[in-house]
Amino acid sequence: MDSKDQKRPSELQIFRDFLRRQGMRYTPERETIIKEIFSTHEHFDVDSLYIGIRQKGLRVSKASIYRLIPLLIKANLIEEVFFENGQMHYEHIYGHEHHCHLRCQECRKIEEFSDERIAQIEKELGERFNYKILRHRLEVIGICSECQKKMKSA
Amino acid sequence: MDSKDQKRPSELQIFRDFLRRQGMRYTPERETIIKEIFSTHEHFDVDSLYIGIRQKGLRVSKASIYRLIPLLIKANLIEEVFFENGQMHYEHIYGHEHHCHLRCQECRKIEEFSDERIAQIEKELGERFNYKILRHRLEVIGICSECQKKMKSA
DNA sequence: AAAGAAATTGTTATTCAATGTCAATAAGCC
DNA sequence: GGCTTATTGACATTGAATAACAATTTCTTT
Numbered sequence A, B: 001m002d003s004k005d006q007k008r009p010s011e012l013q014i015f016r017d018f019l020r021r022q023g024m025r026y027t028p029e030r031e032t033i034i035k036e037i038f039s040t041h042e043h044f045d046v047d048s049l050y051i052g053i054r055q056k057g058l059r060v061s062k063a064s065i066y067r068l069i070p071l072l073i074k075a076n077l078i079e080e081v082f083f084e085n086g087q088m089h090y091e092h093i094y095g096h097e098h099h100c101h102l103r104c105q106e107c108r109k110i111e112e113f114s115d116e117r118i119a120q121i122e123k124e125l126g127e128r129f130n131y132k133i134l135r136h137r138l139e140v141i142g143i144c145s146e147c148q149k150k151m152k153s154a
Numbered sequence C: 001a002a003a004g005a006a007a008t009t010g011t012t013a014t015t016c017a018a019t020g021t022c023a024a025t026a027a028g029c030c
Numbered sequence D: 001g002g003c004t005t006a007t008t009g010a011c012a013t014t015g016a017a018t019a020a021c022a023a024t025t026t027c028t029t030t
Helices: A011-022 A028-038 A046-055 A062-074 A116-129 A145-152 B011-022 B028-038 B046-055 B062-074 B116-129 B145-152
Strands: A078-084 A087-092 A100-104 A110-113 A132-143 B078-084 B087-092 B100-104 B110-113 B132-143
Touching: A011 A028, A011 A062, A028 A046, A028 A062, A046 A062, A046 A087, A062 A078, A078 A100, A078 A132, A110 B116, A116 A132, A116 B110, A116 B116, A116 B132, A132 A145, A132 B116, B011 B028, B011 B062, B028 B046, B028 B062, B046 B062, B046 B087, B062 B078, B078 B100, B078 B132, B116 B132, B132 B145
Parallel strands: A100 A132, B100 B132
Antiparallel strands: A078 A087, A100 A110, A132 B132, B078 B087, B100 B110
16 A cells, blocks of 8 residues: 555655745654644643653654644644643644533532534634634633533532 | 622622631732723733832832642632743633633734633533633634734745 | 664753732721 | 722743853764
8 A cells, every 4th residue: 555545744844845935954853743733622722732752762852742733733743722721732633523621610520522613603704704713712611521520519 | 879789799809808808807908909901801910010009100019929829729710821931821801701812922912812612621521630710711822913014024 | 684764762951921928118997 | 089999010930941151972984
């Protein structure tokens, strides 16, 4: 099976092309970071990424992570999902349907969901305000059933 | 006309009651900050608040602003709206219908809108995931018509 | 394949929002 | 008015994110 036959280029390939277009270079450090990001479907922040990389016995400076993130966002591979506790949190989006987040305020658990009505709202907004819509972020905050129970018994 | 006849207590009154319930005190500094917040319908961050207060010839330390904000959130008078440029941005919500934000990525202009479909989505989410829903935040990002024009001519 | 130009790296220092500390002050209760 | 205790402002501290820079590495060019 030739790799040309694959329907979807890998995130590494996408990023390589992106870098080339920008006259930037593909480095082992960048590869390490991207692989770490795409190795799970978890949300991440800079610290958790850094720790994950080191636990695999690899080594990359935090500065390199901080420097890479804006590039990955520009390349549409990741996006900011929420800011909490003084840190921005991200997730990769390439290869995943866009989704929104339902977060428990108590235990910080996150459920993902998607809803076509939001695309419709976007469309209407673009027409009404004459905007070119790029993206949206919907966070719903609540209390999960376990935490509700805990709170009742306290 | 007796003030008791007013349908909606002032934000100061709401906050006074809130403080009393918590065994906290009502101070001139807190009053100054709240008045500043509620004197416009603009979004604000700590810095813009601080500057606005000083421009009126008043004086309050930034620490007091930082200390007050969590209380105002707890009292349901303000809420976080978005994090940008290293700072959290807020707006007052008391006395205003809840609304969401459409933001221009280029000029940072903000349009407000509301949509009943989101309440419906919230309701369904609560049932589906067994959450008690508290609130939501929907940000839509795009490019306004002026900025679209500017970008075309460049 | 080797060299050279330029981007990238890690280290270190820096910025700046946000929080903590603490003595002095002031609010609210008696 | 006096007393208890929350609050204030000044200052120090934290910690995420960014900047500076010399050493290194990528990638093009020959």
